[in-house]
Amino acid sequence: MASTHNFRWTNANVRGSNGELLFPPYLVTEKAGLRVGVISVLGPDYKIVTMSAASDEFTVDSPRDALDKYLPELRGKADVIVLLAQLSGKDTRELLLGLGEGSGIDICVESHDPRQYRRINKVGDVHLVAANNQGKYVGQLDMLVSKAGIVEDATLTIHALDKQSPEIKELVDKVKKFEEENKAAGDTRTSFIHPRDKGDDNHRFLGAHSCGTCHKETFQNYLQSAHARAWDSLTTKGQTNNEDCVACHSVGFFHKNGYDRVADAKVAGREALTNVQCEACHGYGTGHDREGSWLAQAKDSCVTCHDQQNSPEFDYETYWAKIAH
Ligand code: HEC
Ligand code: HEC
Ligand code: HEC
Ligand code: HEC
Structure with missing residues (x-):
């Protein structure tokens, strides 16, 4: 630097x-x-x-x-x-x-x-x-x-440094580029272009509703949690087309068959994978496991999103206590 x-x-x-x-x-x-x-x-x-x-x-x-x-x-x-x-x-x-x-x-x-x-x-x-x-x-x-x-x-x-402040050309250019890119992306059928190298093409994310058919109580708990509102936070900020934000406020962004604009239920008939749903922590629903590996994986998942920049206060014990199920 x-x-x-x-x-x-x-x-x-x-x-x-x-x-x-x-x-x-x-x-x-x-x-x-x-x-x-x-x-x-x-x-x-x-x-x-x-x-x-x-x-x-x-x-x-x-x-x-x-x-x-x-x-x-x-x-x-x-x-x-x-x-x-x-x-x-x-x-x-x-x-x-x-x-x-x-x-x-x-x-x-x-x-x-x-x-x-x-x-x-x-x-x-x-x-x-x-x-x-x-x-x-x-x-x-x-x-x-x-x-x-x-x-x-x-x-x-x-x-x-609001609209009244003198503009810095480099920043203005960046914002223009961002707006330009997102105008095109306003069409929900345009996919994000980013590496999707995690996971397995044979597996699918099924969405929290599907989990909820059996895990009824956990599903109800989930609906009360901040994770179920993570997408709203992006909507409020107007950042749902910003891949730098979407990655952690959705399911499986870097995974094959994970969240994409084209995965919108209305468009593709697939469950919309917005919000931090069950599978953001547990993994592909089609890989449902009952031998314990799913639990270990879920425990390890937190820090992929709760990193230093976005969740400086993160501590497993206190955070888990808020969403324990
Ligand atoms: C896919 C990314 C992702 C993963 C994985 C993840 N989280 Fe989160 N978490 C978020 C986001 C995004 C929010 C903010 C939601 C919002 O917009 O309000 C959040 C919010 C929370 C909150 C609410 C914070 C508060 O102060 O109210 C808790 C608690 C939490 N997460 C716990 C956990 C724990 C424990 C794990 C691991 C078992 C975990 N999270 C895994 C993305 C993630
Ligand atoms: C690396 C993962 C990650 C990225 C990237 C990320 N977030 Fe988050 N975001 C989180 C986590 C985790 C939380 C919850 C923090 C906590 O409570 O400890 C959070 C919380 C938030 C909240 C607060 C919700 C509330 O009201 O309490 C907003 C708003 C938000 N993020 C918007 C954004 C925007 C906008 C971007 C893109 C510029 C972004 N996030 C990118 C992980 C991420
Ligand atoms: C933020 C991450 C996260 C989300 C979202 C999440 N879980 Fe979990 N879940 C975990 C973790 C971590 C554990 C393991 C805790 C442990 O072993 O101490 C767990 C445990 C479980 C267990 C085992 C409970 C037991 O009694 O052993 C089930 C079942 C489960 N989750 C189902 C779900 C379902 C269904 C959803 C969605 C409605 C969901 N989870 C959402 C992280 C998450
Ligand atoms: C057809 C019913 C059914 C559906 C749908 C279902 N599960 Fe399960 N799940 C079970 C049963 C039964 C068990 C084993 C008993 C238990 O631990 O509650 C289990 C166990 C689990 C466990 C504990 C795994 C372990 O190793 O102990 C997790 C985590 C879990 N389910 C998450 C999910 C998630 C996430 C979804 C949605 C993608 C989901 N389940 C959908 C029935 C279901």
Whole structure:
């Protein structure tokens, strides 16, 4: 990432396999006659998601130790110090309280929780703001800074990147392409074009109704669950033609004979495989098994959809308890 994107990277507590920090521990930038120091720390309990999945290549030092080490150095070089804290809200507050007043940190940008502060919070003498969700907002902080580098006053404005915002050409092009592709896809007889390499062409998904003819009680439970409404969530967002979404909100998207726009009951006479129905976890109905393999497979299925990005809170015990049958 660092070699393909021309950003200025900084982090004070993540080390690579050679034991060295991956990035410079802090940056100093001159703006409006002010030297602004930026230092960043990552919470040790956050997974580092890499393309190789080899996250144990990295070690993450305690954020407190890293700040104790680098802040004194940075204070000598900067008038104003901004801490980028990739920590939970609770851990950020604990960290700032632990450092105490006079730590040198003037502003802390909390960046893990997708929360939004409309006004500046203060923890001790630190002004706390939040980075917000998925780049959909830009925060503007106006500060009155004394000659001694003290932030005497600060105001916060949150700008939503809505239709009034200046357009970014690359994004506009992407949206146009998406709309173009989905205009064609508005015809329900057009199949998604994506790999369907899982499963077996001789097997079929039969749909929850068919299971319900025998497993009556389980079927009733299923109808009460969020899984039975997963498709509605996409309808609400207008994303039922977006294969990046459909994959986890349907049955067997990557499987032979799995969900497809052409599998709509009205079109093809087949059970519509929208929603996370029984077979999304148990597998092909035509492969009905009573020897236990179906149960093991169902247990393993959760994390194919409940991944870090879409279900960060996922934990088998608590989630299973909500849909137990
Ligand atoms: C095919 C993808 C898929 C699989 C497999 C899957 N889920 Fe889900 N799950 C979803 C989706 C999508 C939602 C969100 C439904 C909605 O739109 O509200 C969800 C929602 C849930 C919810 C509701 C969350 C809440 O807070 O109300 C629970 C509980 C849950 N899943 C448990 C499980 C468990 C346990 C497993 C494995 C046994 C599992 N899921 C397997 C896709 C999946
Ligand atoms: C890798 C699987 C996966 C993909 C891809 C995915 N989702 Fe989900 N989605 C889930 C799971 C799992 C949940 C339930 C999360 C939970 O409650 O822990 C969920 C929940 C949701 C919810 C929340 C339902 C509610 O109100 O609580 C919405 C809305 C949603 N997804 C829409 C989308 C959209 C739009 C896309 C495409 C941009 C998408 N999803 C792509 C798995 C996925
Ligand atoms: C979100 C994934 C998921 C969905 C959806 C789902 N199941 Fe299951 N089901 C499981 C898991 C996981 C187990 C095994 C739990 C265990 O062994 O602890 C299970 C267990 C079962 C069992 C065995 C229960 C027992 O007493 O041993 C039956 C029968 C069953 N499911 C039928 C169904 C039917 C019918 C539907 C649809 C109406 C359905 N399931 C929907 C994941 C799911
Ligand atoms: C004709 C009736 C019938 C239909 C239809 C049916 N089942 Fe079953 N199923 C049974 C019986 C009987 C058992 C064994 C007794 C039991 O565990 O309840 C069973 C067992 C299971 C088990 C437990 C497997 C194990 O290894 O212990 C699961 C999971 C299951 N069914 C899921 C489904 C799903 C999913 C569907 C729909 C695709 C479905 N069943 C359709 C009758 C049926």
